[in-house]
Amino acid sequence: MQCPKCQSSHKKKNGFRRGKQSYKCKDCGYQFVENPISRKYPPEVKQICLKMYLNGLGFRAISKRSASRRALIRLLNRFGRLLSAGRVFGM
Numbered sequence: 001m002q003c004p005k006c007q008s009s010h011k012k013k014n015g016f017r018r019g020k021q022s023y024k025c026k027d028c029g030y031q032f033v034e035n036p037i038s039r040k041y042p043p044e045v046k047q048i049c050l051k052m053y054l055n056g057l058g059f060r061a062i063s064k065r066s067a068s069r070r071a072l073i074r075l076l077n078r079f080g081r082l083l084s085a086g087r088v089f090g091m
């Protein structure tokens with residue numbers, strides 16, 4: 001577990017926040033929490049979601065296969081932005 005701001009591993013425990021261990025970076029003073037809520041999806045999940053999205057399935061159909069609909073919508077929005085920007089995915 002490193003400081004997300006400066007990547008330093010010099011941290012000290014800083015109590016609990018919402019039931020999670022909180023740390024404070026000794027180098028830059030940044031406070032962060034262990035296991036942040038915004039987990040990253042593994043690449044396979046992203047690819048499946050993107051394929052379904054490109055195949056014309058709606059959010060509702062996709063969210064049935066997903067644990068977190070809000071995270072998925074955020075993900076698809078990001079994909080949509082990348083698509084409209086004309087980027088190519090490494091699929």
Ligand SMILES: [Zn+2]
Pocket residue numbers: 003004005006007008025026027028029030
């Ligand atoms: Zn830091």
